[in-house]
Amino acid sequence: MKTFLTGMKRKAERDEDNETKESHPKVKTRKYDEAYVALGFTVTTVGDEERPVCLLCLKMLAADSMKPNKLRRHLNTLHPNHADKPLEFFNTANNHPAL
Numbered sequence: 001m002k003t004f005l006t007g008m009k010r011k012a013e014r015d016e017d018n019e020t021k022e023s024h025p026k027v028k029t030r031k032y033d034e035a036y037v038a039l040g041f042t043v044t045t046v047g048d049e050e051r052p053v054c055l056l057c058l059k060m061l062a063a064d065s066m067k068p069n070k071l072r073r074h075l076n077t078l079h080p081n082h083a084d085k086p087l088e089f090f091n092t093a094n095n096h097p098a099l
Contacts, residue, residue, distance in 0.1 A: 029066070040075050041055065
């Protein structure tokens with residue numbers, strides 16, 4: 001009986017190992033697009049992932065925030081007075097981050 005239970009335990013452990021290997025596929029991440037400058041963001045690389053950085057407050061957001069609607073929400077909620085600025089304003093801010 002002991003051999004039977006030990007064999008079942010080993011089989012269950014092998015099955016768990018196979019499930020964990022298959023259940024974690026490589027996560028796709030968004031790449032930075034130059035159009036994000038119009039939303040007030042540039043990019044920096046931390047480790048092996050790109051992360052958005054606000055040009056106005058220099059806050060670094062999470063890598064999964066590299067979506068236009070999340071960047072727009074940051075701009076509209078934290079910097080509402082800059083939400084309607086033209087692209088040239090953010091290009092200038094990108095060259096001079098002390099603004």
